Amino acid sequence: MERGRTYGEVWKAGARRLAEAGIDGAEAEAGAELLFLHALGTGKAELLRDLREPFPEDKRPAWEAMLARRAAGEPAQYVTGEQYFYGRRFAVTPAVLIPRPETELLAEAVLAGAAEIVAAQALGGGAGSAERVAKGALAAGELAEQGASGAGALRLLDVGTGSGALAVTLKLERPQWRVTASDLSPDALTVAAGNAAALGAQIRFVQGDLLAPFLPGGDHAGERIDILVSNPPYIPSGDLAGLQPEVREHEPRLALDGGPDGLAPYRRMAAQLAGLDEMPKMVAWEVGIHQAEQAAELLRQANAWDEVRIVRDYAGIDRHVLAIRGLRKI
Structure with missing residues (x-):
C-alpha cells in the first residue's frame, strides 16, 4: 500500500x-x-x-x-462496530443486521400513528377535548403529557429486534411507553441489551420465535400488545445468492431469509395475531421491494382495522405497512 x-x-x-x-x-x-x-x-x-x-x-x-x-468485503459498520440510527450510536456485530436509514421512517410512522391513537383516546375527555382533537390542537408535547398520565402509556413489542435500534429509539422518543423487544437469536438479544443499557433505555428482552412467547402456552401469554412493530427477514431465499457479497457473506442469514417469496414471517405473524387476547391497536411492518401490497392484504384479512396504509421510503419504494384501529372517533 x-x-x-x-x-x-x-x-x-x-x-x-x-x-x-x-x-x-x-x-x-x-x-x-x-x-x-x-x-x-x-x-x-x-x-x-x-x-x-x-x-x-x-x-x-x-x-x-x-x-x-x-x-x-466486510461491511464498514462491522469493522468499526457501530452504526448511527435516528441520531444515536448503536453497537453492531455480525450477530445482527446493520440498521438501515429507511427503517428510521418506520420509527417515524409508528410515532405518528401512535399519536393518532392517543388523540382518539383523548376524545374520552369530553366535548372540549374532542373539539381540540378535531381541530388538530393536540400537539405532540400535549399528547406526550397525556401519555405520561396513562392515556398514551402504550405497550409496544418489537419482534426480531436485532440490534435493538427500533425498540431503543421508540422507547427513548416515548419514555412513558412500556417496550418489549424479542428475537430468536440469543446473540442478537445480547447486542440489543447492550445498546439499551448504553443509551439508557429501559426495555424488557424476550427470546422467542415471532409471537410465540405471547400466545397461549408461551411465557408471556395474555399480555396486552398495543403496538406490534417488526422488521423481519424479507429476502426471498432464492435471491440470497445474488445479494451484494458484503451482505450475503457477512450479515446474519437468520435476519435475511424470508422464505421462498420473502413473506413467510409476515404470514406467520398475521396468523398468530388471532391467538392474542386482544388485537393490537397498530401493526407496523417493514417489507421488501414489491411486497407491500401482499403484506397489507395479509393484515386486511383480519378485518380488524380502521385503516391499512403503505409508507414509501427515501427511494420511493413502498417499504412500510401500517394497520391501525381505534381511529373512528376522530
Whole structure:
C-alpha cells in the first residue's frame, strides 16, 4: 500500500485501495472516510483542518488493519462496530443486521400513528377535548403529557429486534411507553441489551420465535400488545445468492431469509395475531421491494382495522405497512 505522509495522502490512498478491491467509487470514498475517522478517533472538521499535517505513525497499524478488512468485503459498520440510527450510536456485530436509514421512517410512522391513537383516546375527555382533537390542537408535547398520565402509556413489542435500534429509539422518543423487544437469536438479544443499557433505555428482552412467547402456552401469554412493530427477514431465499457479497457473506442469514417469496414471517405473524387476547391497536411492518401490497392484504384479512396504509421510503419504494384501529372517533 502507498505510504502517504500527511493525513490527506493517507486518506486518499485508502480510498484508492478500496476502489482497487472492487468497491464502488462513491462507497470507497465514504468507506475510507468512515474508517479513517474511526481509526483516528476524530471528527470530520478536525480531519479537514489537519489534512496537510503529518500522519501519526502510531495510528497506521489500526488504520491498515481496518482497511484490509473492508477491502476483503466486510461491511464498514462491522469493522468499526457501530452504526448511527435516528441520531444515536448503536453497537453492531455480525450477530445482527446493520440498521438501515429507511427503517428510521418506520420509527417515524409508528410515532405518528401512535399519536393518532392517543388523540382518539383523548376524545374520552369530553366535548372540549374532542373539539381540540378535531381541530388538530393536540400537539405532540400535549399528547406526550397525556401519555405520561396513562392515556398514551402504550405497550409496544418489537419482534426480531436485532440490534435493538427500533425498540431503543421508540422507547427513548416515548419514555412513558412500556417496550418489549424479542428475537430468536440469543446473540442478537445480547447486542440489543447492550445498546439499551448504553443509551439508557429501559426495555424488557424476550427470546422467542415471532409471537410465540405471547400466545397461549408461551411465557408471556395474555399480555396486552398495543403496538406490534417488526422488521423481519424479507429476502426471498432464492435471491440470497445474488445479494451484494458484503451482505450475503457477512450479515446474519437468520435476519435475511424470508422464505421462498420473502413473506413467510409476515404470514406467520398475521396468523398468530388471532391467538392474542386482544388485537393490537397498530401493526407496523417493514417489507421488501414489491411486497407491500401482499403484506397489507395479509393484515386486511383480519378485518380488524380502521385503516391499512403503505409508507414509501427515501427511494420511493413502498417499504412500510401500517394497520391501525381505534381511529373512528376522530
